[in-house]
Amino acid sequence: MKTRTFGSLWPVSALTLGGGGIGQVWGATTRDEAIATTREAVEAGITMLDVAPLYGQGEAESVIGATFGGKLPQGVRISTKCRLENLPASEIAAALETSLRESFDRLKLEYVDVLFLHSQTIPDGAEDQYQGTPFGVFREAVVPAFLKLRERGLIGAWGMSAIGLPSILIQAIEGDPAPQAVQAIANCLDSPGGLKRFDEPARPRDIISAAGRKGAAVMGIRAVQAGALTDALDRPLAEDHPEVADFNRAAPFRAIAKEIGESAAALAHRYSLSMQDVDTVVLGVKNRQELRECVEAEARGPLDAELIQRIDQAVGR
Secondary structure, three states, rough: OOEEEOOOOOEEOEEEEEHHHHHOOOOOOOHHHHHHHHHHHHOOOOEEEOOOOOOOOHHHHHHHHHOOOOOOOOOEEEEEEEEEOOOOHHHHHHHHHHHHHHHHHOOOOOOEEEEEEOOOOEOOOOOOOOOOEHHHHHHHHHHHHHHHHHHOOEEEEEEEEEEEHHHHHHHHHHOOOOEEEEEEOOOOOOOOOOHHHOOOOOOHHHHHHHHHHHOOEEEEOOOOOHHHHOOOOOOOOOOOHHHHHHHHHHHHHHHHHOOOOHHHHHHHHHHHHHOOOOOOOEEEEOOOOHHHHHHHHHHHOOOOOOHHHHHHHHOOO
């Protein structure tokens, strides 16, 4: 598997194994299958594992702990997250460390390479409108707490899940000190789907560009937009669900995939891998079959400019 520069941090594989699938967020799997999928991902050359306490109430982290028993293979790195929401500034440092220690217990580790803020960053004074961490608290308390955890050798770097209000996220990314890593929506629809809980346009490419300008690593998430960019949705959803709307919008994309002899999921991952400033694409696979399809797609390489333009026009981007 190809290796890419991960911002100003370290080289990582083009694909990252995400915790959503192995944590049973994206449909049913078993602990044994999740462990086998994790092992095969590393054997296939994946060197980044991205989990979170939120995925299956810690199940994704527990899978990593069960798979490797506290000894990650050489060269394999791991990231996890902490959700803070609207805590007072005085409680932030303790909450971050408590969450990290609980993650360590499940992972059977004493260190993670990246710790991400998993909360939406919101405007100051907007607590009644949005759920998340106010920007002032982020700058005053969250960033200093991350820096102290890094100084103490508990984490290697810190970052943000950049899925909230773009105007605030770009401010945070352009701040000093800036996050060392950012997780951002990276799909051909530019859609966060059900993660869009704000009124502004989503602007994921502006967020990715801002991170690129600051030298932050970018992990592309939602390559298949929660299943909307696959051949068929794999779980029941209401007709008015954002993922159903995106699935319907993606009909021309699926037609292109069929025409060129690829599955929609494979083409979606190749598209995300072709996006400028995206360093690694996070997989939401829940079993070895889905993993193999993504690994094979990465091996076929990025898309050419003509096909990217055709896809963009087909989905109305």
